[in-house]
Amino acid sequence: MCSLSFFILLLSSTFVFLLGIYYLMFDYSIFIEWELFSLNSSMVIMTFIFDWMSLIFMSFVMYISSLVIYYSTDYMHGEKNINRFIMIVLMFIFSMALLIISPNLISILLGWDGLGLVSYCLVIYYQNVKSYNAGMLTALSNRIGDVSILISIAWMLNFGGWNYIYYYDFIIDSFEMKVITMLIILAAMTKSAQIPFSSWLPAAMAAPTPVSALVHSSTLVTAGVYLLIRFSPMLILYNYCWFLLLIGCMTMFMSGLGANFEFDLKKIIALSTLSQLGLMMSILSMGYFTLAFFHLLTHALFKALLFMCAGSMIHNLKDSQDIRFMGSIVNFMPLTSVCFNVSSLSLCGMPFLAGFYSKDLILEVVCLSWINFLIFFLYFFSTGLTASYSFRLFYYSMSGDNNFCSSFSFNDSSYYISFGMIGLLFMAVFGGSFLSWLIFPIPYMIILPWYLKFITLFVVILGSYFGYSISNIEFSYNLFSLKFLPFVSFAGSMWFMPFLSTSYISYTPLKFGYNSSKSLDYGWGELFGGQGMYLFFLYLIDFIQSLFDSNFKVYLLTFIFWMFILFMLFFIF
Structure with missing residues (x-):
């Protein structure tokens, strides 16, 4: 089943990508409506x-998921129910495709x-x-976004339909559309894990690594960004951009700081994803929607590769x-190390890799x-x-001393895992330049003073040096983490957000619901x-039955007595 799914998804991805390029070149789009039923003159339409945007994004999702499924053949080798795992992943891909091609809120x-449902099934898979x-x-964090979309569907009844693209240009100052846009922003913040809903994304690393490679690169977490790209005209119209800009920058800063104090390999990459989502949200809120979409695509390529190498x-x-028990992996797994370092450098914005074309352009626009x-x-x-935690990760895993257990014996011999990584390696190298030629066919020249032009490169080199040198400190020195323990525990625990989310935000509603x-x-509902x-x-039945059973005369006398009372009352009044 893995091989069949891989070939079908790969062929579909190729076809959809070529179709997307055709639509992009000729500025072409197709809108299909299918009326399901009509309710009080409001038509429910599929x-x-x-x-070009939906087709190219869908082709990327299919391409990454095809390689992830092929990669899972070996990674999930010991799994008895591998077909069930593949079916859940395919349901996930179908849900994402439905979200991508829908301009209708329903x-x-x-x-x-x-x-949300399938991601819950995948996170609890083990x-x-x-x-x-x-x-x-x-699940509970994402339910907030689900409820806000449900409320926005109810608000859109005021317009007589749920196709939001009809209302871009015609509703200039509508209170209803202001509320709907606010609810959509809330939904996007929960799904894309912006502050204060960030704690679920690193926690979701409990899922199998192939799932993380798919979910946290191109599907689940980018759904909120994609939805806001579709709602982009309303963000500018109602001036919500300043709020989104601040939230995005805070998320980017918080996750980048937290990743420098984390030792779990998958959580470091998850916090890196969170940082890039903050970058997409912030540049989107500044009005550069095509640029945010461009970074969304390039990020999907190198982040999926990074997760595959970690897996x-x-x-x-x-x-x-734990990265502290790694070291010198480059000697044992050279192919994995090459792919890992290429994707890390692409994440840092190394010139002429995929991430460079979007990140450098974003920073110059800023x-x-x-x-x-x-x-x-x-x-x-x-x-x-970003450069700091990438080089810290490089130091702990690739260079340095060998910290493995003596029983470990490993190499790059797995064909399926190597094929999945190589399939994404070429995209992580050449994908950025190819996409930049497609999405920005007319070259724009951004002219800045030399110190602003070089500040990006300077910051990356300085961050890389800082990350490598702070990891390279000898143990005999006064350790930074022990000397500044309150700061390290605050920054390393994502500003205590997981604690607040689990203790108050999630636990309190559950306890209130139980009580x-x-x-x-x-209790009272049952009693009354x-x-x-x-x-x-x-x-009442027992009482009446007892009257019948004990004596009919008593019942007859009681009946005559009550009839007499009623007659007297009627006669008096």
Whole structure:
């Protein structure tokens, strides 16, 4: 089943990508409507939009998922229910495709809820306590976004339809559309894990690594960014951009800082994903929607490769994820090390790799834009932090001493895992330049002073040096993490966000729901509701039956007595 799914998805990806290029060249789009039923003159319509953006994004999702499924053949080799795993992944891909091609809020909700449900099934796939806790945190955090989309569907009843693209140009100052846009921003913040909903993304690393490579590169976490790209005219119209810009920059800064104090390999890459999502959100809120989409695509390529390389290491190290127990992997796994370093350098914005074309352009546009010093500082400091944690990861895993257990024996001999990584390696190298020629066919020249032009390169080199040197400090020195323990625990735990999310945000509503259910549904509701009425009628029936059984005369006398009382009352009044 793995091979069949791989070939079908790869062929579909190729066809859809060529179609997307054709639509992009001729500025062509297709809008398909299918009316399901009509309710009070509001038609419920299944709608699909096929334009260059949806087709290219869908082709990338299919390409990455095809390689992930092929990669899973070896990674999930010991899994008895491998077909069930592949079916869940295919359901996930279908939900994402439905979300991508939907310009209708109802069909978006189908894909959106499908992503949430299937991601819960994938996060709890290993069925241990940690997975269950991570799955519950993921599900409850994403439910906030689901509810906000449901409320926005109800608000859109005021317009008589749910195709939001009809209302871009015609509703200039509508209170309803302001509320809908605000709800859509809330939904996008939960799905793309922006502050204060960030804690679920590193927790979702409890899922199998092939799932992480798919979910946290091109599908689940980018759904919120993609939805805001579709709603982009309304963001500018109602002036919500300043709020989104601040949230995106804070998320980028927080996750970059946290990754420098993390020792779990997958969580470092998850925090890196969070940082890049903050970058996409912030540049999107500045009005550069095509640029945000461009970075979304390039990020999908090198981040999927990074997760695949991490999975190859974890698989060979007998499921060990702590980077302190790695070292000198380059001697044992040269192919994995090459792919890992290429994707890390692409993440840092190394010239002429995929990430360079989008990140360098974003930072030059930021230099060109009218922003305050705080946003400028957060952008460039976060870029330096990206290089810092990438080179820290390189030091711990690739160079340095061999810290493995003596029983470890590993190499790059797995054909399926190597093929999956090489398939993405070429895209991580050449994909950025190819996409930049496609999406920006007319060359633009950004002219900046020399110190602003070189600040990006300077920040990356400085961050790389800082990350490598701070990891290289001898143990005999006064350790930074022990000397500044309050700061390290604050920054390393994502500003205590997981604690707040689990203790207050998630736990309190669950406890309130339990108490209200116990006191209302099973308490007063039962006493005065169905159960109480049932017991009352049982008592009444028993009482009347006892009257019949004991003596008919008593019943007759009682009946005559009450009839006499009623007659007297009627006669008096």
